[in-house]
Amino acid sequence: MSRANTTSKPARGFRVPGLSLRRREAIEAWLMTSPTIIGFAIFFLGPLIAVMVYSMAEWNLLSRKMTFVGLANYTDALTVNADFWQVMGNSVIFAAGLVPLNMALALALALCLSRPFFGVVFFRTIFFAPVVTSAVAWAIVWKFLLQGEAGAVNQMLASVGIDGPNWLREPDWAMAAVIVTRVIKMVGLNMILYIAALQTIPRDYEEAARLEGATHWQVFKMVIWPLLAPTTLIIMVITTIGSFKVFDHIYLMTGGGPENGTLVLAFYIYQQAFEFFEVGYASALAIIMFVIVLALTLVQFALRRKQVR
Amino acid sequence: MTSLSLHNIKKAFGKTEVIRGVDLEIDDGEFVVFVGPSGCGKSTLLRMISGLEDVTSGDLFIGGRRVNEVQPAKRGVAMVFQSYALYPHLNVRDNMGFGLKVRGLKAAEIAARVGEAAETLQLGPLLDRFPRELSGGQRQRVAIGRAIVGNPDVFLFDEPLSNLDAELRVHMRAEIAALHKRLANTMVYVTHDQIEAMTLADKIVVLRAGQIEQVGTPRDLYNNPANVFVAQFIGSPKMNILPGAFVAERLSAAGIGVPDGKVVGMRPEHLHVAGEGDAVLNGRVVLAEYTGAGSLLHVDVGEGETILVTHEGQNEPAFGEAIALGIRPENVHILTPA
Amino acid sequence: MTTKQWRTLNRVLWTVSLLIAAVPFVFPFLWMLSSGFKSASEIFGQPSLIPTVWHWENFVEVFQYQPFARQYFNSVYIALSVTGLTLIIASLAGYALARLRFAGAGLLMLFLVSALMVPEEVTIVPNFFLIRWMGLTDTHLPLILLPVFGPHGVMATFLMRQYFVALPKELEEAGRMDGLTTLGVWWKIALPMSRPALAAVAIITFLFSWNLFLEPLVFLSSLELFTLPLALSNFTDPYGAPLWHLQLAATSLAVLPILAVYIIAQRQIVESFAMSGVKG
Secondary structure: OOOOOOOOOOOOOOOOOOOOHHHHHHHHHHHHHHHHHHHHHHHHHHHHHHHHHHOOEEEEOOOOEEEEOOOHHHHHHHHHOHHHHHHHHHHHHHHHHHHHHHHHHHHHHHHHHOOOOOOHHHHHHHHHHHHHOOHHHHHHHHHHHOOOOOOHHHHHHHHOOOOOOOOOOOHHHHHHHHHHHHHHHHHHHHHHHHHHHHHOOOHHHHHHHHHOOOOHHHHHHHHHHHHHHHHHHHHHHHHHHHHHOOOHHHHHHOOOOOOOOOOOHHHHHHHHHHHOOEHHHHHHHHHHHHHHHHHHHHHHHHHHHHHHO | OOOEEEEEEEEEEOOEEEEEEEEEEEOOOOEEEEEOOOOOOHHHHHHHHHOOOOOOEEEEEEOOEEOOOOOHHHOOEEEEOOOOOOOOOOOHHHHHHHHHHHOOOOHHHHHHHHHHHHHHOOOHHHOOOOHHHOOHHHHHHHHHHHHHHOOOOEEEEEOOOOOOOHHHHHHHHHHHHHHHHHHOOEEEEEEOOHHHHHHHOOEEEEEEOOEEEEEEOHHHHHHOOOOHHHHHHOOOOOOEEEEHHHHHHHHHHOOOOOOOOOEEEEOOOOOEEOOHHHOOEEEEEEEEEEOOOEEEEEEEOOOOOEEEEEEEOOOOOOOOOEEEEEOOHHHOEEEOOO | OOHHHHHHHHHHHHHHHHHHHHHHHHHHHHHHHHHHOOOOOHHHOOOOOOOOOOOOHHHHHHHHHOOHHHHHHHHHHHHHHHHHHHHHHHHHHHHHHHHOOOOOHHHHHHHHHHHHOOOHHHHHHHHHHHHHHOOOOOOOHHHHHHHHOOHHHHHHHHHHHHHHHHOOHHHHHHHHHOOOOHHHHHHHHHHHHOHHHHHHHHHHHHHHHHOOOHHHHHHOOOHHHOOHHHHHOOOEOOOOOEOHHHHHHHHHHHHHHHHHHHHHOHHHHHHHHHHHHHHO
16 A cells, blocks of 8 residues: 555655655644644643542642542542432432433433424424523523522412422422423433434334234334334433533532532532532542443443444 | 225325325235336325225225225235335244234234244244345245234235345245235235236236226236227337327228327237238338347337337347338227327 | 324324423523513512513613623633634544544544543543643633533544545545645545534534533633623622522523524534434
């Protein structure tokens, strides 16, 4: 493939005689990817290594003292600080509540909206609208709507005779409220992924099943659902990873409360680093978060590879 | 007794009328083929019989029962789709047993019926395979097996051979014909290929633009086409159509009258090289396509008309040669132009 | 009941259910807008979608409370910068990874893939120190650079790469035969052919940058430098309680233009997300 004689072909890339084609290609490639490489080295690789280093130090910004303590931060988190396990519990509950709700709703909506009918575009637009809206705006509006007595939601419930709780101030309800509002915001995204997947299933299968006497439910359970399995798996992992990263939504709706009831991992890290200035500890937490997300992402990659085959 | 009866069937999608009034009687055990060019409505008609499409107006009877409002699954029909529609996530056995499982039959019964159908179609060794592991012809047979398993009264085929290569098509045609002989059910078959129609059908229905052009046995359609469209649709290569005036003189000499305004149809396989005395047409060979068994001659007969003539044997006229063509009187068709 | 009647009833029921399901998706926007017109006290009165008195002055007050116009502008130009930079860098690197063979390509891909897996919270602390060391805290530079070189940037690069890989090579090869350099092929042939991917990246990146909250929160302290998300959360009284009428008026101003663009271009926008979801 490489040729030393460059004079008999029109020059490609650098017109430097004596450089083989291969070499030129490589130089061009490195040049074209250099902004990416430099940028990522500075803003990702470096910080990643730094985080790993910091995580092994006892370092509070206010005290301006940094001492190496090995894995003490990790053991603190895992064994000493009760906070940590509450936060992990919250994160798991948040994910466990969000993912199934999101996926079920997304699938239900997709099933309704994957075939053309008058108004299908109208509905798809509506259900996807919160996705493009700023998370901050969405959180602010819902915080407003979910207020104790003055909130529109409770006032509407009151008009039907239901006494609504102070959604964001009561521990159990706060988590539920945060989950549900987040689901409403993001479900449109999974909905269109499901719609795309449903549209790749040939109509013939449904028609054949109908001809053989299957009810709509049977067609779904025995034909559509199995054929959606790869998409479902991937959406599940993506949504789970996404749920671990949620920060803005919770910060703005509940500030982590009540009583740290909605404090999730991403928020905890921010809090420890920028409100308590415990850089070392926050870094250890960050590494833990990294490991979790890494594991989930690897699962996603493995699934994707299986799907392609 | 499962006959089919279509009375003034019409179908419109929105404002577009796709089927414009079809009347048809199909007898019990008949193999009927709907044939016609793309867009003529043959598939739509089939799907209306199956129940996958509504009948806009008119009456549809299966076995004497009016089924316009009846669910597809309860009409006693089974359909073989063009794409076979085999569920990719189920193996052959489960594909064939799907309909039975849906209807709630017991596992033992399902296994028995699937086994039977598998034997009929020689699918035994394939029962545990998945559709993606099967060849086109095998998938076809599984699709047919799935249809058989439900013991339907009427079989519906929607262009089942279109996705197969030419050689396989010939083979599968024979299998379908054998199937019909064995099962003796009423079968309605849709195709755009007139050879499939001719070889398989007891009765052919030629459709164009949502209307029936002619119904008849293959022989009827070949020997007595009702109009130019049917005449040219059936038979390959296409029948030659010439303006009446062109050959009126010579034909009347042979005792065939050609009324004004009519056209004359002559099939390439019926024209032969003739002596001057018997000739109906004179022309010059502009192209001789050697086909092995013989040749297909393109003959310029004057006034811009070129006709096709199939010539048997190995000593065809050469390019540029002048030839005279004759035809037996009974093979001359007088038709009204479209 | 005939099949036809049953079918119509079915359709009506479905439509009604969908409309009911759509309520929590639409209702917040309506409340947001109408509350923006209400006075501070009316907001806590009876729930009514239409305000009794239309307080247009809320919208004026929004601009007086903090340099809102400036903040709006900040969000816009930062989002444009991030989008522009991302498009260039992602398409350059994406093309190189798609078409050029060079040792280290595999390693680079691996490196990028690992960047995908790291959430911003993990690297934000050292990045903060880095930016502080560079003296760039309380500027817009970190808000532009960090998103470009973060997980989102990787996703954009991979999206471009995937698209380039799928392009037919012949056109690029013809360009080479005509004497174009690789960069020339990239600029004159590959890029014009990849408009759908570029549009998708642009749309998603713009929205992503527009909605960023953590970075502005961490890096900015001066009001005039705030971006919209941060500004929106800042409409609070001295005790920290939100001034709802202002906050919602401001939120309306922030959200409505985006919504308007969305409604007009929704097919393109939704397709962009679908493209990134399928490949990203």
